[in-house]
Amino acid sequence: MSRRTEFQASIVAVMARLGGSRLTREARERTAAKFSTLMYAAGYTHLASPTDISGKHLRAYVTARQADSPGVRTLQNELAHLRSVLRSVGKQAVAGAPELSNEALGISGGSRLGSKTAMSREDFLTVTAHAERQNRPGMAALLRLERHLGLRGNEAIHAREDTLRRWERELQADGRISVLAGTKGGRPRTVDVFDRASASAAVSLALVVCAKQGGFLVVRANGSPAGGLKQARRIYHSWAHRNGIQPHSARYAFAREQLDGYLSRGYSSREALMAVSHDLGHGDGRGR
DNA sequence: ACGTATAAGTCTACGAAAGG
DNA sequence: CCTTTCGTAGACTTATACGT
DSSP states (O other), X not given: OOHHHHHHHHHHHHHHTTOOOHHHHHHHHHHHHHHHHHHHHTTOTTOOSGGGOOHHXXXXXXXXXXXXXXXXXXXXXXXXXXHHHHHHTTOHHHHHOGGGSTTTTTOOOOOOSOOOOOOOHHHHHHHHHHHHHTTOHHHHHHHHHHHHHOOXXXXXXXOXXXXXXXXXXXXXXXXXXXXXXXXXXXXXXXXEOSOHHHHHHHHHHHHHHHHHTTTOSOBOTTSOBOOSHHHHHHHHHHHHHHTTOOTHHHHHHHHHHHHHHHHHTTOOHHHXXXXXXXXXXXXTSOOO
């Protein structure tokens, strides 16, 4: 084991005591790997344990890391990982130093807004048509649900016949659908759909596909079942990737449409943004 | 409004299978 | 065979919640 890997292992050992779920732990360990690599590359080869880390190193890390221009939020998260390690080994002074705050390091603020671009109408039509042609109607159905109901891919994948029928009724009734399964953080939400006709069409098409595919929208290319929600999501995204689209951009196109709808209904732009934020299931209105 | 902890979402490399 | 498409795993980035 090289000195660098020993250094990394010593950080990871501290992180291991910090708790958190698998995803969180993995994120922290990736930060440990990046940190040790960049430090040794920058010539700080005497570093052996987290107690050796000083402000100088944190600054150097930020500088080195910025070479691959990660998002500001990403860097803030990585620094948060490192600070929690420092605190854990008794270096509160470094972790909490004002001259080492995110602001002082030049990584404060940062947009908490999405940076996605809306899918164009042409792309949407081309790709859905392509899906039908290659006999993957489920993919087209999913994309339509994202586009016309503003669903996340995961939410669309969770949609079974019962859910789709309920949405059909809700669209007929008042155009407000409840999204219950597959939502981020498990928080249900309602969406006030403006273009009900397109939404209804998307839902009934999805129902047809569901019926043909044993109740699921995602099946493998040969028609066999996807084998679980997680796998279904991967299959969907792999397919989308191959076809050069980001499914989320369909959702963004929906957001734009909703925004226009609210504005034409007389909402101020501030209120319209809040309403759209609610439709998309974006928390309590902070950010975006 | 900010920092931090944690979760979710997205992209990509690669071997296997299918097509030609 | 050689090329393209698929599915998978996992690396990587970004969003959200929550306590100041």
